[in-house]
Amino acid sequence: MPELPEVETVKRGLKELLPGLEIAKLDFNWPKGFPNSPTNVKKFVVGSKVQDVRRRGKVLIIDLSSGYSLVTHLKMTGQLVFVGKAAKQVMGNRKWVMGNADDPLVPSSQSPAPALAERFGAGHPTKSLVGELPDKSTRVIIGFKGGATLFFNDQRKFGWMKLMPTSEVEAMEFIKKLGPEPLGLDFSSADFIARLLTRKNSNIKAVLLDQKVVAGVGNIYADESLFAAGIHPSSIVSAIPKSKQGQLYTNLKMILELSIKKGGTTDKNYVDALGQRGNFMEIVKVFRREKQPCLVCGCEIIKIRVAGRGTHVCTKCQKLYKGST
DNA sequence: CACTTGACCTGTCCGC
DNA sequence: TGCGGACAGGTCAAGT
Numbered sequence: 001m002p003e004l005p006e007v008e009t010v011k012r013g014l015k016e017l018l019p020g021l022e023i024a025k026l027d028f029n030w031p032k033g034f035p036n037s038p039t040n041v042k043k044f045v046v047g048s049k050v051q052d053v054r055r056r057g058k059v060l061i062i063d064l065s066s067g068y069s070l071v072t073h074l075k076m077t078g079q080l081v082f083v084g085k086a087a088k089q090v091m092g093n094r095k096w097v098m099g100n101a102d103d104p105l106v107p108s109s110q111s112p113a114p115a116l117a118e119r120f121g122a123g124h125p126t127k128s129l130v131g132e133l134p135d136k137s138t139r140v141i142i143g144f145k146g147g148a149t150l151f152f153n154d155q156r157k158f159g160w161m162k163l164m165p166t167s168e169v170e171a172m173e174f175i176k177k178l179g180p181e182p183l184g185l186d187f188s189s190a191d192f193i194a195r196l197l198t199r200k201n202s203n204i205k206a207v208l209l210d211q212k213v214v215a216g217v218g219n220i221y222a223d224e225s226l227f228a229a230g231i232h233p234s235s236i237v238s239a240i241p242k243s244k245q246g247q248l249y250t251n252l253k254m255i256l257e258l259s260i261k262k263g264g265t266t267d268k269n270y271v272d273a274l275g276q277r278g279n280f281m282e283i284v285k286v287f288r289r290e291k292q293p294c295l296v297c298g299c300e301i302i303k304i305r306v307a308g309r310g311t312h313v314c315t316k317c318q319k320l321y322k323g324s325t
Numbered sequence: 326c327a328c329t330t331g332a333c334c335t336g337t338c339c340g341c
Numbered sequence: 342t343g344c345g346g347a348c349a350g351g352t353c354a355a356g357t
Contacts, residue, residue: 199328
């Protein structure tokens with residue numbers, strides 16, 4: 001489920017690979033793939049060069065020399081995978097962060113983290129998730145001069161890719177209403193708390209998932225940051241002490257940054273720009289760990305439903321704030 | 326108006 | 342073995 005760290009990881013990969021490449025070919029057999037686009041999509045894509053790759057919230061933006069941009073949301077199962085000679089070179093330079101030596105929430109004596117199969121059972125994918133492309137989930141194919149190719153795959157067809165003038169991207173309805181970037185340098189604890197309080201009667205998990213409050217947080221990082229801050233996801237915002245809200249701000253940022261270092265979280269589908277898995281799943285504390293012991297207190301992690309989402313919680317480590325303070 | 330829930334979509338898993 | 346149904350979750354529309 002691509003959230004901020006996953007989209008950021010894809011962005012960093014594509015930013016190493018795409019700028020300067022000229023688009024020679026564009027194929028898509030998926031009308032939904034280009035809603036609200038100029039009729040003649042290819043006219044503004046084929047023949048132009050990639051100038052930049054950016055991210056805003058969970059949205060990835062590829063700027064072209066034609067003055068147009070490809071704006072993509074991966075939603076649940078979307079992938080942007082680059083195949084070409086440059087991929088091997090970039091992969092060779094890459095040093096993945098493994099183990100949990102830099103994870104402040106797990107004692108270093110526990111390093112390295114247990115293998116995925118050990119923690120999540122034999123059914124968990126351990127091999128590369130991308131085979132020969134295109135496959136049946138491929139929606140858009142962008143061919144570059146020189147032979148490299150970018151594939152937009154989306155098994156569940158929730159994602160989208162739009163073409164629009166670069167100058168109009170920021171004004172786009174979807175982007176305009178996004179809250180601030182949680183890792184932005186000017187995003188303060190006071191900002192965060194003020195924005196939480198715009199939904200003071202909601203449960204904290206629903207508010208973290210609200211893209212208007214903070215951009216980029218999804219189910220994984222909502223659960224993980226609430227665990228780290230010791231707040232039960234069903235807690236009502238107005239009942240959570242200020243100091244705890246401040247702790248959530250700190251933990252949320254820390255976890256997002258750590259996950260980016262790990263290349264994001266691969267639970268089922270997510271892969272980076274080179275088709276590789278992310279490693280954050282190895283160090284999650286609660287997400288998908290229902291019925292397993294809490295790594296801090298040993299109690300069983302339970303799975304409940306909060307804000308209509310599967311929610312993982314340690315009821316001993318995470319306090320439920322319901323009354324008014 | 327504030328907030329919650331259901332629909333969208335398909336692959337996977339579970340129970341019968 | 343096969344099949345039906347529940348489930349996964351980001352976002353928006355519809356509902357309370």
